[in-house]
Amino acid sequence: MSKKQRTKSEALSKGTLKRWPINESNVGKFIGNKTVFGLIIVGALVGILATISILYPTKTLDYRQNLYLPYSESQKPIVYLSLAVVLILSGCALYISEIFNRFQVVVEYVDKHKGIALSVILIIYFVFWHRLFTAHFCRDDYMHLAAAGERIKTIADWGKAFFRLDVVDRNFRPLSTDIYLSACRMLFGYREWVYHFTRSTAIAISMLFLLKIAKEIKISTAAGLLAIFFYLTRSCLFTIHFWISSMPDVLAILSMAASFYCYLKWSANSKQYAYLVGSFLAYVAALASKQTALMFPVVIFLAHFFVLDYGNKEANRWLKASIATFPFGLLAIVFFIWGIYLRQGTVPYEISLQPLDMVVKLLSYIFWIWIGYQFPHWELGNKIIIPAFGAGVVLGLIFLYRYIPFSISERRYIKFFIGASFAFLLQVLMLPGRFQQYYLAPALFWFSLAMGLAIEVLLLQCAAPAIRRRFIVALLIVVSIISISEIQLKAADLIMPGGYPDGYSYQRFSIVRKTIEHNLSKINTPVRTVVLVNFPYRWAWWSGLIRVHFPSVQEILFMRYTPPGRGILFRGEKQIEWPDFQKILLASPNTLIFLGYINDREIPILNFRA
Structure with a gap:
């Protein structure tokens, strides 16, 4: 320095x-x-x-x-x-960056009126993500909904969810899949707005915990609000906000945030054992939501090493941090072993430990986290453009860290936030690139605190020329505008919102559903069998759609198109060949046949009744 x-x-x-x-x-x-x-x-x-x-x-x-x-x-x-x-x-x-000169006045007002903090969070969330309230189910949503509908009939079945894997991905996520989805179904049926509302509420509460965490570790309200703004404006987390199947990530983040907040409250007053119990219970809920919570003990360790026990000697800090981490690490080990036992030693996804591949992913993910815009038309396999941008971001962040006049305590906070963020990024580096939209969320939670603190120092504390400050504000506004544009384009299905090979069409499922509804309304006799010919990618997507919205259909047949991975997930499904198809055409009066043809991003739906 x-x-x-x-x-x-x-x-x-x-x-x-x-x-x-x-x-x-x-x-x-x-x-x-x-x-x-x-x-x-x-x-x-x-x-x-x-x-x-x-x-x-x-x-x-x-x-x-x-x-x-x-x-x-x-x-x-x-x-x-x-x-x-x-x-x-x-x-x-x-x-309009001149408006941000009044940002300090807004912060002081929020400090005096604590109840307005949640309102600020909700306003930011609604501005960027308002289209999700009219969104519909799609893709993996239908697989999870149909699977939970078959496995969980009553509340008594909830206990069984802790002794088996989910049928879709063969992961141990009982709280966020079977229990959550079945509870919503029992109370509200398949009303789509209910599922989106509960997920949005969970995200808003996790942001409130983020603000409270900032307060507990003596970070200003301004930094907390900027961290929330940074997190909620990342369009690379589109699936977290729009897909029902992302609820495991949302619940895991919420539970980890609640656990860490309770732990901070207990650390401030060790006699308040209720907070310690609440911290452990919240962490159990996080582990039962998604396996990303296995890295949470690292957060506890880093918090003690850089924040809570920083006044002690380094040797004592290592010891105290290790002792504090032990009970959380023990819980993580128990859940990890239990998951391996249920999977019988197998892993649900392919794992890559190639150094070059991991470096490319790391630089790409850092770029997406910081800039927000995902550049979805660039494949992860592009080993030049995105990693180059990512390397530039890394160098820029290092420069900012050296250039921004942080106080000694603020530098410790930055180290803690960045360390926690990288701990969660380590999980993503081993997994296929298509999962980055899910697994980036917990890393981004902690990275947002670092960025909120850095921006707060630049805007409100740093004694630099006003021109430089306004240029920074203008840059933030431009990046946010690009991000909100990508969100709207993805919601309109004009750019790819997911990472699957045929994942272009977010609206496709709504079109198929309306097509089936329209044709069923013209038929007086009940349709018991539906034949889907040449429907793209995963059959379970379309089968789940039919099972959720058209429960009277007893049999779903698929013909000719061979999907990658598992095709059949549910009872009453089977693959048929051309001779069987001819028999159905001639002898099945209660059958509805849909011909789907995939051609890049176009799927005309033709149908006729046999």
Whole structure:
């Protein structure tokens, strides 16, 4: 650390360093008015193209005509419009950053009115993720819902969930799969908004715990709010917010946050044993939700080493941190062994320990976490572009760490947050790249605290020119605009929201469901058998859809298309060949046949009744 930085750090620790003044010159003088107005004009031109495309569409989407729009035709209007919004708002961001000069006033108001914190969280969440409240089930959601419906009939069956693996992925997640899904089904049926509301509520509560954790370890409310903003604006976590099947990740994060908060409260007052018991119970809930919680003892160790016991000698810190971690580590080992026993020594996913592959994943994940935008059309196998960006982000973060005048305690907090984040990233590096959207969430939880603290120091404490501060704010606004644009494009099914080979269509399942409903409504006699021909990827997706929404169907037959991995998951399903298909055509009056043809991102649904 340079002498100048050391002086600033000492001033920060003593509270003698003045904050930036509120009224400063406009940032446009630094960036250049030509650049700003150029962005706005180009954005307006693109907006005109979007308007023309919307007013004069080439095709329409109508499930009654059994037509699913080709990707290349359906995406253009909204892509143009989104690009226009990004360009216009990016230019405006350079001016509206002046508003953030009043950020300190907002923080002081929140400090005085504690109840408003949750409202701030909900507002941020709604602005970025409002489309999920009209979202529908898709893909793995249907597999988990159908499996839970077959296995859990009554509350008495909940206990059995702790003695078996889930039928979809063969993982031990009883609380977040069988129990949660069956409870929602028993109380509300298959109303989609209920599942989305409960998941969104869990995310909001976990963000409230994040704010409380920041307070317990003596981090300002401003840093906590900025951490929440950073977490909620990451579009790379699209599946966490939109898919019902991501509830294991959401519950695991919520339970770990609750466990850590209770542990901090107990550490502050060791006589409050209720908090210690609550910490252990919350950790058990996290372990019963998803196996990512196995890394939580590392968080306890790092918290003691860098924060709670930092005043002791290093040898004593190692010892105290190890002793504090032991009971949590013991719980993790018990659940780990129990999961291996249930899986009979097998692993649910392929594991890669190749150094180059792990380095590529690490750099890619760091890039996605920091920038938010996922670049989904770039495959993880691209070993040049994304890792290069990731390496640039790493160097930039190291530079910021050295450049930002953190106080001594703030540097310890940064080390703790980054260490906890990397502990959870280690799990992702061994797994296939398609799971990054799920497994990045707990790492991002702790990384957000680090970024919140860093941004808070830059915006409110660092005695640097106001122009530099406003440029940072404008950069944050632009990145957030790009992120929210990707969220809306994914929700509209215009860019790939998942990591599966045929995972392009988020809306496809809604179209198929409406198509089946439309055809069943025209048939007076009950349909007992449904034949699905050439339906893409996992049969269990489509079978689950039929079992959830059309329970009167007794038999689901699949023909010709051979999916990768497990195809048949449920009773009443089987694969048929052409001779069987001919017999069904001739002799089965209560059969509905759907022909699905996959061609990149297009699937026309043709149907007729035998």
